[in-house]
Amino acid sequence: MATDKSQYHRPQPPADPNQEYMTLQETAFVLGMSTSWLRRLLRANPELCGRNGGPGRKIMTSREQRAAIHAVRSAGDPRKGRSMPRPRRRPAARTRATAAA
Template sequence: MPTDKTRYHQPQPPADPDQEYMTVQETAYVLQASTNWIRRLLRDNPHLCGRNGNKRIVINREQRAAIHAIRSGGDPRTGRSIPSQRRRPAARTRAAVAA
């Protein structure tokens, strides 16, 4: 386990992307997500992870596939498939100013 806490919260590339079990940091790297997002998801869905004897969270292939399905399902906060875009206010025209 890293002693530097900044490395603990950063995604890290796995030694082998096809390995059976990965840590949270390796899973975050593979799924291109933050470790905080992965940890929040696993806190709310404890069936998507396991723990080894050292109390490290490990995730197998099936669990990674389920996490990927949740992640690609859209924004869970609003239920939208695509996050909404901010719209710029319409530019003022001379006709609108004259009226």
């Protein structure tokens, strides 16, 4: 029987935003990032999260860890050295004047 695992790949609002411990999905929602970006960040910085459970090992974060994640994220994008990942630029719309030239 196949199970629907899409819930693990999308941020979910927590029951209480001020609770002590949150799952990875709740942390991503509170910090305003995707779960895949947060997983990559936590893989590079394992001290910023705790793991709960057995083989599945649910990823949990405490208040202090969420504050540290926010500080790391605010310091910039470690992949490119920029302040934040840049959004992709759309090509400029063609106008009649430039199309005729």
